[in-house]
Amino acid sequence: MPQAEKVAHLADYADTAERQPLLALRGISKTFGTVKALDDLGVAIRPGEFITVVGPSGCGKSTLFNIVAGLEEPDAGGSLAFLGKPSRARDLLGRVAFMPQRDLLLPWRTVIDNAILAVELEGVRRADARRQALAMLPEFGLTGFEQRYPHELSGGMRQRVALMRTFMFKRDLMLLDEPFGALDALTRSMMQRWLLDVWQKHRRTILFITHDVDEALFLGDRVMVMTARPGRVKLEQPVNLPRPRRPEIVTSPEFIALKRTLLDAIEEESMKSFTTSDKPAGTA
Known part of the structure; x- marks a missing residue:
């Protein structure tokens, strides 16, 4: 192979490796007794990405984390691939770093x-x-x-x-489950900026659960909005805001427009969960 072609081939290979998902979930469902927590969920996470996850209470965010951490197996029928290889959830146990809320x-x-x-x-x-x-x-x-x-x-x-x-x-993938949820607003804001500094130095792939839309946008490359239970991905919103993120970006028109999109999606799903919980037993 001529040298120029060899260099081009190696460049294509490196580009393909970079674009290959670190973690890919397809058709993931999870049922606990009569309760379906997840239904046909799919997401692909690329190496080095910072993905934030938001959604109404009870939408299956923690169940998703438990599957990715290797603590729960999904129902039969879906597929999970880690580092390009088909895997079972239990294969990820010990291969993913997991920080719970406390x-x-x-x-x-x-x-x-x-x-x-x-x-x-x-x-x-x-x-x-x-x-x-x-x-x-x-x-x-x-x-x-x-x-x-x-x-x-x-x-x-x-x-x-x-x-x-x-x-x-x-570990290549870190799962952070509302790590700043119990902090006061000022400390939380400082911790967000500090976390971004550390992440940009180490470039670990992060999946981060939060109930705070501002936090999701400020931290994330993409925000994944989940539906009301049974949870699936309703919206994957790219966050095309410059990095490093400055504190004042939260008042920019671009940030506010993205926030409105996310709030509309979450509110729609929250209303569904209220409607479902208000139905008398036995109604469809």
Whole structure:
């Protein structure tokens, strides 16, 4: 093969690899007894993307996360591919980093020892894990707090420790389930900007659940709006806003127009869930 053709071939291969989804879900459904939580859900997530997920309460966001984390198997009939290979949900257990809503810090462990917990459980020597964590403390805003205990930290600092633990568990895909939901508005805004700085440095792929539309738009490359139960994807809204995202972008006409689109979609689905819950038993 001539050199020019070889270079072009390699470039095409690299471009194809970059565009190949890290995670692809097709026709995913999940039923618990008589309740159908998800129905024919499909989404593809590319490497390095920051995808935010919004939707009415009870739409199956947490069920989706549990499937992607390998904690729940979907119903038969759908397909799941990870890194281009067909997989079962259970194959993803331990291959995806998952941070739930609560920080789940162990009260008897210091900041540094909470941060290294996941890698320590993987078999990394404690001394080596601590060295790695100490090098990461500055970018997580925790310098000088390595020997503090969880009860000595603010809510924002506890979340930074939990996120550091998640980042140290080096996985291609990170699932963040409303990590800032319990924080006050000012701390939440600061944490959002801090998270984007860390994400842009490490470029991990992130799937992020939130109930806050402003947060979804400010953080995401795409916002995935889910329908009322049974959950499926109603809308995938690209967020073509410049990065790095500045705080003032939330008052720009472009941001406000995107917010209106998302709010309309969510309100429509929320009304459906109210209508369904108001129906007498036995009605269709």
